[in-house]
Amino acid sequence: xxxxxxxxxRPKLVPLEDNLTAAIFPFMKIFPAEFCLRRxxxxxxxxxxxxxxxxxxxxxxxxxxIVCNLYGYKLSLVSDYACDGLLRRRIEDLGSRLDxxxxxxxxxxxxxxxxxxxxxxxxxxxxxxxxxxxxxxxNPGAYAFFAAQLIEALGRIDCLVGTVGSGGSVCGTSVFLxxxxxxxxxxxVDTFGSVLFGQRDQLRQLRGLGNSILPKNLDHTLFDExxxxxxxxxxxxxxxxxxxxxxxxxxxxxAAWMVARNWASxxxxxxxxxxxxxxxxxxxxxxxxxxYLLKENLYLSELPQHPREVNHPLEAHSxxxxxxxxxxxxxxxxxxRSTVV
Amino acid sequence: xxxxxxxxxxxxPRQNGTCLRVGMGASIAQYGELFQGQVEDDNxxxxxxxxxLPCTAMFSRVVFxxxxxxxxRVSPGYKEKARKAVEVTLAYLNAEGIGxxxxxESTVPEAKGCGSSTADCVAxxxxxxxxxxxxxxxxxxxxLVVAAEVASxxxxxxxxxxxxxxxxxxxxxxxxxxxxxxxLGFDTAIDNHxxxxxxxxxxxxxxxxxxxxxxxxxxxxxxxxxxxxxxxRVATASACINQEFLPKPMFxxxxxxxxxxxxxxxxxxxxxxxxxxxxxxDDPLVDVRVEQLRENLETLGISAxxxxxx
Numbered sequence: 001x002x003x004x005x006x007x008x009x010r011p012k013l014v015p016l017e018d019n020l021t022a023a024i025f026p027f028m029k030i031f032p033a034e035f036c037l038r039r040x041x042x043x044x045x046x047x048x049x050x051x052x053x054x055x056x057x058x059x060x061x062x063x064x065x066i067v068c069n070l071y072g073y074k075l076s077l078v079s080d081y082a083c084d085g086l087l088r089r090r091i092e093d094l095g096s097r098l099d100x101x102x103x104x105x106x107x108x109x110x111x112x113x114x115x116x117x118x119x120x121x122x123x124x125x126x127x128x129x130x131x132x133x134x135x136x137x138x139n140p141g142a143y144a145f146f147a148a149q150l151i152e153a154l155g156r157i158d159c160l161v162g163t164v165g166s167g168g169s170v171c172g173t174s175v176f177l178x179x180x181x182x183x184x185x186x187x188x189v190d191t192f193g194s195v196l197f198g199q200r201d202q203l204r205q206l207r208g209l210g211n212s213i214l215p216k217n218l219d220h221t222l223f224d225e226x227x228x229x230x231x232x233x234x235x236x237x238x239x240x241x242x243x244x245x246x247x248x249x250x251x252x253x254x255a256a257w258m259v260a261r262n263w264a265s266x267x268x269x270x271x272x273x274x275x276x277x278x279x280x281x282x283x284x285x286x287x288x289x290x291x292y293l294l295k296e297n298l299y300l301s302e303l304p305q306h307p308r309e310v311n312h313p314l315e316a317h318s319x320x321x322x323x324x325x326x327x328x329x330x331x332x333x334x335x336x337r338s339t340v341v
Numbered sequence: 342x343x344x345x346x347x348x349x350x351x352x353x354p355r356q357n358g359t360c361l362r363v364g365m366g367a368s369i370a371q372y373g374e375l376f377q378g379q380v381e382d383d384n385x386x387x388x389x390x391x392x393x394l395p396c397t398a399m400f401s402r403v404v405f406x407x408x409x410x411x412x413x414r415v416s417p418g419y420k421e422k423a424r425k426a427v428e429v430t431l432a433y434l435n436a437e438g439i440g441x442x443x444x445x446e447s448t449v450p451e452a453k454g455c456g457s458s459t460a461d462c463v464a465x466x467x468x469x470x471x472x473x474x475x476x477x478x479x480x481x482x483x484x485l486v487v488a489a490e491v492a493s494x495x496x497x498x499x500x501x502x503x504x505x506x507x508x509x510x511x512x513x514x515x516x517x518x519x520x521x522x523x524x525l526g527f528d529t530a531i532d533n534h535x536x537x538x539x540x541x542x543x544x545x546x547x548x549x550x551x552x553x554x555x556x557x558x559x560x561x562x563x564x565x566x567x568x569x570x571x572x573x574r575v576a577t578a579s580a581c582i583n584q585e586f587l588p589k590p591m592f593x594x595x596x597x598x599x600x601x602x603x604x605x606x607x608x609x610x611x612x613x614x615x616x617x618x619x620x621x622x623d624d625p626l627v628d629v630r631v632e633q634l635r636e637n638l639e640t641l642g643i644s645a646x647x648x649x650x651x
Contacts, residue, residue, distance in 0.1 A: 137548070139621070142493025148554050148556075151559045155562055179552055179556075
């Protein structure tokens, strides 16, 4: 039964342009959640009595809630305001405990506040297992099935585009794909105020990508190119995708789509795959609601045609920006001389 | 295993009282494997499996001269696995009380990863079935050969298959032949023989298990679309993973030479020392590439090479 239930979350591959295929996941995070838990069970890291714990702003929380429900583990989650009503009700209905931190910390934001709360829970319950999606190698390691599906359907792949949060999907998929296509390009999509690719930490409006901490699962040396997008741009792209194709996806899919289209148009002979991580139902009241967008000042009448070119992460701000990362280490990029101070 | 074999065929022929005749069988061999690793089944159980690179330039031929002595003799006398293959085949066919002389003539080098004992066992099983008037189906052959020699290769199948070589089970049948490739094969170590049974099976990590999953996706594509370039990439990736378990001498030098010559990839023997460089037979430059490969391999001290098409 478990296998069949997982199968309904497998991505559909949809050609959006001659050289651009979207891998449309209804809900991607179930795969790393399942694989992390399966590995923990195989290795004996958890018993049937163990409490599984994790902090997540959204989809990883639901992924774990589904898998723990299927496999019969207790689960305690820490999240923040991004975990909306729909998600909360599903998580709680699946029998998981959910803690919502109410305020960000001055240093480290919501991320740090969530980690502090998680530390308390871990202290209270000695027989616990922390999934640790940011550092657990089973998170990127889960995406072999996806790489296999892509190759089986498409053959050679020249470029993979995806939004980066934990580093799991993009790093995992590209490592497996590069075992066969070492020359494949990897393009990461981040947002302003995320530290992942060298920006300074700030409160971010666009969720589901970006991070306030650097996950171990993020291998910077895999990336050829990085884009930073704003929430307004990602949401506009998500809406344009919906209107143009009827694909009803979340904001990270919109962000991946606008970047992948840009790359695909610059490289017409290369085959590009973009990862669309979730569907749009969670965002019906926000991304798909013009009143909300206007009220939050996130309404954009038009998407920029091209990203702004930058040479250093700190040169990127306010508008869709692109930088050649060139498979460098984080420190080599960040310590490179910037034209802005 | 015996029980598994018994279950294979419900309409098993009765052989008691059949006429005996001299039976003959033959088998091709292989030159390493295009893939070797493990895949997870639906119950998340890891199953070891491989895809042989068939080689028609080598063969084993068996003549089985049966009698009613109940005692099997084999020549050359050390080919115990072939004797065992005849024994399990006759038992499977309910041919009781039959003995005889099994004569093996083989051009397949032994303990190199060319599947010499599988070739002997396949030919011996076919010959002994022939002696009692029966033709074995491929899947019967697969089971019988594994029963005779514990782990076997899979070149007895007409179609490309992913073969669980320790279970004798076809995990995936690709329903068509392997694409044609030009092969330049050689032995990486002249004095270093590997005995399949003494060589412990590789202990793959979970991470390597995941890589195999990706490679199998690529195998399906490569065979379905006749994509020999992709097949070459799979073979090289499989060789790289398995280099950790049964290292080939000069592996990285050979890899450089393969890349430099614009070959498709390389397939290694996963329990043996031979290595196959894969080339596109329709490439107009294939002869030039072969010459270049020969010259560069010579600098590594490799001069004896075998050229064949799959």
